[in-house]
Amino acid sequence: MHIPDSFIPMGQAIIYWVIALPFIFMSLKWARKELDDMKVPILAALAAGIFAIQALNIPIGMGTSGHMVGAALVAIIFGSPMAGVLVLTLVLLVQGFVFGDGGITTMGANIVNMGVISGFVGYYTFAALKNKTGIKAASFVGAWLGLLVSSVACAVEMYVAGTFPLEAGLAAMGLYHLIIGFIGEGLITAIVIIAIEKARPDLLDSSVTSVNGVGA
Amino acid sequence: MNVSVSKGMNMKFLYAGIIIALLVAIAAPFLxxxxxDGLESAAGNVIDEAKLAEMEESEPFMESPMPDYAIEGQGKTGEVLAIVIGTLLVLGISFGLGKLAKK
Incomplete structure (x- = not known):
């Protein structure tokens, strides 16, 4: 879902940067407040893993592929969507400047979609569901919905940019990311959360596990 | 839990994470x-051919050193190398930023 430079006119691309910057700033404030010697290695390992897995496109049929975004996973582990914004911002900076994956002018929009929207929707869906469904189902649904909603936002941005027609754009983006979100986002997120819960439950933010066990 | 023990465990998590990330990075060009992707595929469906071709031809805002996760003329080896370099770069930047930001 990395928007290239040519898909959004400069004037609009700047607006998405203006929207992205306060979130980047807040994510740095989060880092100052929350990170310590214990959490830095976890953050770095997750960021490296997410960069690598974003290079692994999974075929979804219809001549289309997709990959994990990862903001929801990071947000769930650290108990804050700001952690997802921080990691995705760093990943998108390297992808854009070193590999030309996602534009430079459109990086603001990509940070808003993949860092902010998919992370916030993913995290708060997870938080709302976890006591009812347990953390496995909640992390699956949260990550899946986060990706789907961010793709819908992307389709609307493409319409505003004059690049996609509204309905056909929404239908195509929604359909593809509904499937990508299922495999690439929901399943991988749930698997990683389960693995960490088994091996290192102490790593999950206390908000993740606090009431867990009552229903699960 | 003893703090130093736990810190060692988190470094273990980092090493495990680096190994998994590098394995994915090495496998990615082959797998x-x-x-x-979803956005490109949608673009192919909803934008008319001439306009899409023109958009794809247009120069990016900035030339990147390893466009499309490849090194010119280096084939699959170059792709593996590109993704491994990217993974280590993200690792270093996030570790460094984390160390700078921590209280």
């Missing part, structure tokens, strides 16, 4: 689907 990844070359089909267009």
């Amino acid at each position: 990844a689907s070359s089909d267009p």
Whole structure:
């Protein structure tokens, strides 16, 4: 879902940067407040893993592929969507400047979609569901919905940019990311959360596990 | 839990994470689907051909050193190298930023 430079006119691309910057700033404030010697290695390992897995496109049929975004996973582990914004911002900076994956002018929009929207929707869906469904189902649904909603936002941005027609754009983006979100986002997120819960439950933010066990 | 023990465990998590990330990075050029991603595929469906071709021809805002996760003329080896370099770069930047930001 990395928007290239040519898909959004400069004037609009700047607006998405203006929207992205306060979130980047807040994510740095989060880092100052929350990170310590214990959490830095976890953050770095997750960021490296997410960069690598974003290079692994999974075929979804219809001549289309997709990959994990990862903001929801990071947000769930650290108990804050700001952690997802921080990691995705760093990943998108390297992808854009070193590999030309996602534009430079459109990086603001990509940070808003993949860092902010998919992370916030993913995290708060997870938080709302976890006591009812347990953390496995909640992390699956949260990550899946986060990706789907961010793709819908992307389709609307493409319409505003004059690049996609509204309905056909929404239908195509929604359909593809509904499937990508299922495999690439929901399943991988749930698997990683389960693995960490088994091996290192102490790593999950206390908000993740606090009431867990009552229903699960 | 003893703090130093736990810190060692988190460094272990980091090493495990680096190994997994590098394995994915090395496998990605061989395993990844070359089909267009969701956005590119949608663009192919909803934008008319001439306009899409023109958009794809347009120069990016900035030339990147390893476009499309490849090193010119280096084939699959170059792709592996590109993704490994990217993974280590993200690792270093996030570790460094984390160390700078921590209280």
